[in-house]
Amino acid sequence: MRGWRAVLAVMWVGLAACDGTKVTDMPSQEEPVERADFNAKAAEALCERYARCGLIDDQERCREQQLSYGLINQVGLGSRYDEALEAGRIQYDAARAGQCVQALRDGSCDEAPVSLPMQNRGIEYDSRCRILWGQVADGAACQWSTECREGAYCDATVSSCGGVCRRGTPQPPVTPFDACPHDTVLIAAQCLEPGGEGAPCGTENGRPAGVCGQGLWCDAHGLTRGTCKPVSTEGQACDDYEGPWCGWSLFCREGRCQKPKAKGGACTAPGTGRFGTLECRDELFCDGDEGQPGTCRPRLAVGASCRNAYECGDGMNCLGAKPRDGVRGTCEPAPREGESCTEQLCAPGLACSSTTHTCVTIVRLGEPCEDDDACYFVGRCVDGTCKPVGAQSCH
Structure with a gap:
């Protein structure tokens, strides 16, 4: 899929009361979305936007991709907050979740549906998707800033085993790994909006x-x-x-x-741009020799002759292809979880472990892991959990 964009399609106002609960100034016009349904609803909304903007035709295929290895799998509501939600340190807001889903669906085709804060830290770090509300008082123990009440952050660092909620905004250099406010990203020890x-x-x-x-x-x-x-x-x-x-x-x-061109549209092979943009819609490929005119056609099935992996269907490699030498390969399934990846790229949503040389499922910070290479974006596996690089064992 292409880059990430989000737009404010609906407006909402929410304040945190002094006891950590929410006060809503305007009633939501969207249907509430329960926690168990959030990722599925977000994937559905995102795929509707892709279709409206001319990127795809097959929305069902898109939804499967989003939930298995796509953007929603990477930035959606994962499992890292499960314990805090169950213990009441965080409250889930179903009304705001509905507003978030609507914003993903209705956004501009010029703007990526997933913002930089979402991409780098998770969907809950964009104020348009403020679906989690911290209940932990200032000075009390925390692991994530999402546990702290409005206007506070968790001062946990990679060299500490947790932290406490502190009022205010951290000043550069920012050392707590999760201290930046909503709508910002942490770059070079600065919280940048x-x-x-x-x-x-x-x-x-x-x-x-x-x-x-x-x-x-x-x-x-x-x-x-x-x-x-x-x-x-x-x-x-x-x-x-x-x-x-x-x-x-x-x-x-x-x-x-x-x-992007529909089936039968003219393209220039291989039909991929510098930023991963595609000349043909996502379920298609540009059928032609590299640098030459081609035609947008459906991606190929297992066993088909191919020039490169772009031409094959989901989760496949083009085995034996040597495009520079004009040698074609064959579309074959890429290695799945636990399978060897010494000679092939793993299937989408998986990474090749540098220690076991087998494919491992990619997970986010704070989620269970067994291998450093399983941690999405940046992180390492410490005590069975993905943590920021440099984090120490807390045993």
């Missing part, structure tokens, strides 16, 4: 000058400071290297932003 049009971005004097929000790109070149500018829309000028960049649901070809 993705900026709007005209905001600084890139690097200045070796430090991050800022990052851009959805629907924007950074015009900085190399290790320099730049500004955030709107992405190009369909038909506008683009350049995948120098910019401007196309909106989330478009691809850049011949200097202009275009919509």
Whole structure:
């Protein structure tokens, strides 16, 4: 799938009362979503958006992907808060969950549905998806900032076994791994809020000058400071290297932003751009020799002749292919969990363990693991749980 975007399709207001419970100023216009249903509803909403924006045709296939190895699997409501939810240290907000799902469904086709805070830390760190509310008082023990009441953070670091909730916002250098407020990302020991049009971005004097929000790109070149500018829309000028960049649901070809092609559409093989954008819709591939004109066709089944893995169906590799030498391969299932990955890439949602050389399921920080390579994004397996790099054993 393409990049990530989110847009505020609905407005809501919520305040945390002094006892940690919520006060809602406006009634929700969306259907509440219970905790057990959240990931499935979020996946359904995201796939409806993909279809509306012309990225896919098969929504059922999309939902399966999202829940097994896609964005919702990576950033949705995982298992790391289960104990805190059961103990009452965190409360789940079904009404806000409904608003979050609606925002995922109704957002702009120019903006990635998943924001930088969602991508880096989880869907619950974007205020548009504020579905978890901390109940732990200031000064009391915590593992995550989501356990702390509004306006406080957990000061746990990678060298401590937990922390306490502290009032306020941490100042740079930020050492607690989960201390940044909602709608921000932790970069180079700073809590950065993705900026709007005209905001600084890139690097200045070796430090991050800022990052851009959805629907924007950074015009900085190399290790320099730049500004955030709107992405190009369909038909506008683009350049995948120098910019401007196309909106989330478009691809850049011949200097202009275009919509993905449907079955039978003309494309240029292999049909993949610098940022993973596809000329053909997701369940299709560009059938043609590399760099040559091709046609968008359905992805290939097991046993079919292929030039590369892009041409094969979900969870397959193109075994034996040597594209540079013009040698074709065969579409075959990629290794599954526990299978050897010494000679092949693992199936989506899995990583190849550098110790056992078998495929392991990728999980988020705070979730059970048996291998360092199983930890999504950044982390290592400590005491059977994915923790930030540098975390120590708490036995």
